[in-house]
Amino acid sequence: MDLVVEYNSLLNFINFGELGLMDNAYYPFDTYNLPYAICYRLWEVLGGTIAWLLNLLFPDNGVSRWLIGEGASTLFALILFMLVMFIVVFVCTLISLWMERKCLGRMMDRRGTMVGMKGFLQCVADGLKTFMKENTLPGKIDRMTYMWTVSLVIGVSVLVACMVPLSARWYVVDYDTGLLIIMAFFALAPFFILVSGWAQNNKYALIGGMRAAELMISYEVPMLIMIATTALLAGSFNIGDIVYAQNDTVWFFIPQIIGFITFFFCATAESERLPFDIAEAEAELVEGWQTEYAGMKWGLIMLADYFRGYVACAMVTIMYLGGWTLPFIGDGPIPEIVFLLKTWFVFFLMILIRAALARVRPDQILNIGWKVFMPLSVINLAVVLLLKVGGVF
Amino acid sequence: MSDSLVPVKEIEEKMETDKMWIIMGPQHPFSHGLWTLKIQVDGEIVTDAEPIVGYLHRGWEKEAENRIYPKIIPMADRLCYAASMTYTHLYCMTVEKALGIDIPEKAKYIRIVADEVCRINSHLMWLAAVGTDLGNLTVFLWAMREREYFLDLNVKLCGARMTTNYPRIGGVRNDVTELFDRDILRTVDRFEKAMWDIIALMDDSSIIVSRMKGVSYLTREQCANIGMTGPAMRGCGVDFDIRRDDPYDNYDKVDFEVPVLTEGDSYARYMIRIEEMFQSCDIIRQAVQKIRALGKNAPYRIKTPTKVPAGSAFMRMEDPRGESLMYLVSDGTDKPYRLKVRSPIFTNVSTSKVMCQGCRIADVPAILAQIDMCLGETDR
Numbered sequence: 001m002d003l004v005v006e007y008n009s010l011l012n013f014i015n016f017g018e019l020g021l022m023d024n025a026y027y028p029f030d031t032y033n034l035p036y037a038i039c040y041r042l043w044e045v046l047g048g049t050i051a052w053l054l055n056l057l058f059p060d061n062g063v064s065r066w067l068i069g070e071g072a073s074t075l076f077a078l079i080l081f082m083l084v085m086f087i088v089v090f091v092c093t094l095i096s097l098w099m100e101r102k103c104l105g106r107m108m109d110r111r112g113t114m115v116g117m118k119g120f121l122q123c124v125a126d127g128l129k130t131f132m133k134e135n136t137l138p139g140k141i142d143r144m145t146y147m148w149t150v151s152l153v154i155g156v157s158v159l160v161a162c163m164v165p166l167s168a169r170w171y172v173v174d175y176d177t178g179l180l181i182i183m184a185f186f187a188l189a190p191f192f193i194l195v196s197g198w199a200q201n202n203k204y205a206l207i208g209g210m211r212a213a214e215l216m217i218s219y220e221v222p223m224l225i226m227i228a229t230t231a232l233l234a235g236s237f238n239i240g241d242i243v244y245a246q247n248d249t250v251w252f253f254i255p256q257i258i259g260f261i262t263f264f265f266c267a268t269a270e271s272e273r274l275p276f277d278i279a280e281a282e283a284e285l286v287e288g289w290q291t292e293y294a295g296m297k298w299g300l301i302m303l304a305d306y307f308r309g310y311v312a313c314a315m316v317t318i319m320y321l322g323g324w325t326l327p328f329i330g331d332g333p334i335p336e337i338v339f340l341l342k343t344w345f346v347f348f349l350m351i352l353i354r355a356a357l358a359r360v361r362p363d364q365i366l367n368i369g370w371k372v373f374m375p376l377s378v379i380n381l382a383v384v385l386l387l388k389v390g391g392v393f
Numbered sequence: 394m395s396d397s398l399v400p401v402k403e404i405e406e407k408m409e410t411d412k413m414w415i416i417m418g419p420q421h422p423f424s425h426g427l428w429t430l431k432i433q434v435d436g437e438i439v440t441d442a443e444p445i446v447g448y449l450h451r452g453w454e455k456e457a458e459n460r461i462y463p464k465i466i467p468m469a470d471r472l473c474y475a476a477s478m479t480y481t482h483l484y485c486m487t488v489e490k491a492l493g494i495d496i497p498e499k500a501k502y503i504r505i506v507a508d509e510v511c512r513i514n515s516h517l518m519w520l521a522a523v524g525t526d527l528g529n530l531t532v533f534l535w536a537m538r539e540r541e542y543f544l545d546l547n548v549k550l551c552g553a554r555m556t557t558n559y560p561r562i563g564g565v566r567n568d569v570t571e572l573f574d575r576d577i578l579r580t581v582d583r584f585e586k587a588m589w590d591i592i593a594l595m596d597d598s599s600i601i602v603s604r605m606k607g608v609s610y611l612t613r614e615q616c617a618n619i620g621m622t623g624p625a626m627r628g629c630g631v632d633f634d635i636r637r638d639d640p641y642d643n644y645d646k647v648d649f650e651v652p653v654l655t656e657g658d659s660y661a662r663y664m665i666r667i668e669e670m671f672q673s674c675d676i677i678r679q680a681v682q683k684i685r686a687l688g689k690n691a692p693y694r695i696k697t698p699t700k701v702p703a704g705s706a707f708m709r710m711e712d713p714r715g716e717s718l719m720y721l722v723s724d725g726t727d728k729p730y731r732l733k734v735r736s737p738i739f740t741n742v743s744t745s746k747v748m749c750q751g752c753r754i755a756d757v758p759a760i761l762a763q764i765d766m767c768l769g770e771t772d773r
Contacts, residue, residue, distance in 0.1 A: 104530075107531060108530060108531050108534040108535070109534060109535065109538055110534055203413060203415050204415075207437075207754065274528060274529075275528070275600060277528075278755070281528065281755060282422050282528075283422055283423050283525065283526045283527070283528055283755075283758040283759075284417075284423060284754050284755055284757055284758050285754075286421060286422060355530075355531050356529075356531065356594065356598070357529065357598060357600050357601075358524075358527035358528045358529040358598065358600050358601045358604060359527065359528030359529075359600075359604075359755075360600055360604075361604065361753060361755040361756065362437060362753070362755060363437070363753060364600075364603065
């Protein structure tokens, strides 16, 4: 409990809403944004120190005055803000990576990773290892396409992971179409994977890329139908509205139990995890579309996979598990932790599935997508429509 | 039909679509060992396949001609690392037949126990490979965990885990160690219970069953024409097992069933191997009882001459993977004139063309896992 009190007093210290931060002409958000406030405070200290040092050397200079001005403060605070958002998501992803390794190890009757801090430092060791590797390029490739596709796959994954809000005060953008925008960026990667498969001059990569496209056309449509269903139930595409709509009524997995299960599997497919990782099926395609990427490129691709897994779980949490709210409590003192715990719980379900199931065949996934997920999502839509018409929601 | 619709065939002719050859191996996750499978694909569908073996050729048969008879025993271990004692056993039986001697009863039963332990070892190795080929790592690790207990039995019996160097011409190297019978019965009991966990993971999962059921049918005739043997053949409805139909050692004195299924698909081959493991447990139990009945002081090895009389002898046995055979020609010296090994996998793998045609790329590892490749014996 002491920790919470301290946390809250810390928040009061940096709560710029009271200090008039939001009246600032350059304030880039509509509502109170906690990480930005932290960054603004940080820059006040940092920029103020630099300005003071410069002032000692060159008394009364323009640069010092500019550095502590509102415009420059906002600019540098935003740069810090981007860094903070990335680091938080990065650490969350590393934790889910560590969780997967340890839980899989437990389920498979082995120890999992063992390097420092209960195996958590294995992520660091892996990162260092891939970083040290030689940057090899295969011969006869379309070098430009080979590089930009992988950059975009990684970039889009990191972008979409950073865009997921952790709470009403922890977000990057607060669009009215937030859920759709996250979905749009989420669904971009398979296109780049397809192009990347063509560019690599490798038959496995080519088939892997084609399979990524095949995978996408099988789950994307039911997934969008279920997003529309949730929006219909909440009356908005805005993530905050969806979460608080669940807080006002019930968590949406109760009326949409079919949708919850179906969306969960679609999200598993979206993040290309077992049993739907046909694009990188290592048994037959070596490493699928990633075959020709070596060293740090491959390391970043693996990391991007986990970023996507994190986003998939976060979407399930937002759409069905009440986001960062708790029943009877609402926001609570630390909604970010509540949100992350729920996300990791969904990720744990994905780990369970990975340990228990085998990979499906590409033709089977088309069958599952169009003959199982599609009717289920439509039934879910019908149920929600009935509830809506019946006046339950 | 409007005129704007061009028939698919015409499009294909105009576009001149080529079929693509994919070379899987020798370094490929699905090839458990050094071999290559060339598959020709039309989109995702496999239209042709060609296995290429020989990367691991060591000149085993030629090397055997330059060694005295007892020194070939450790070499025979290296023919198949997963079931090393079966080949050593086969070699010793062949030489004993050429010598025209009969070995003590106890040695025969010990050899049966060792054989069946190796069969379970080998089948568990195969089960692990099936797990990874289907994309499930849990099966792999659980099967390998069970295998450890049987490797421990090997250690208890002869001090080595894999290349055991245990059977001898005229018997076995040493008697069963103290408490070996107790340990093996415990292990077998434990294994039968633990096996149901793995079976629950495999057979109760509709994904895993649907990956194997109904793919790569083989008929009895195709099996016979290609010369397929072993569990894969019994999965196609051929009721033949050398242990029962042409018994060697004391297999005619133990009671066991030969599982046969008529489906002929990948899943039938899987079921046969699983059932064979349970039958092996039964055989082990009976053989251990026989060893106990013979008592502690029963002979387990007899002295044999170093020189084999001129002539030839062949012996065949039911390997975990099929019918293995050794043909020995002797010129009366202490070294064999010629020693020919027939490997079951060498013939079984030639079915890959028939089995893979018409299936999908994703099925290829799942189908070829059912052959249970072992390159040590294939390439010799």
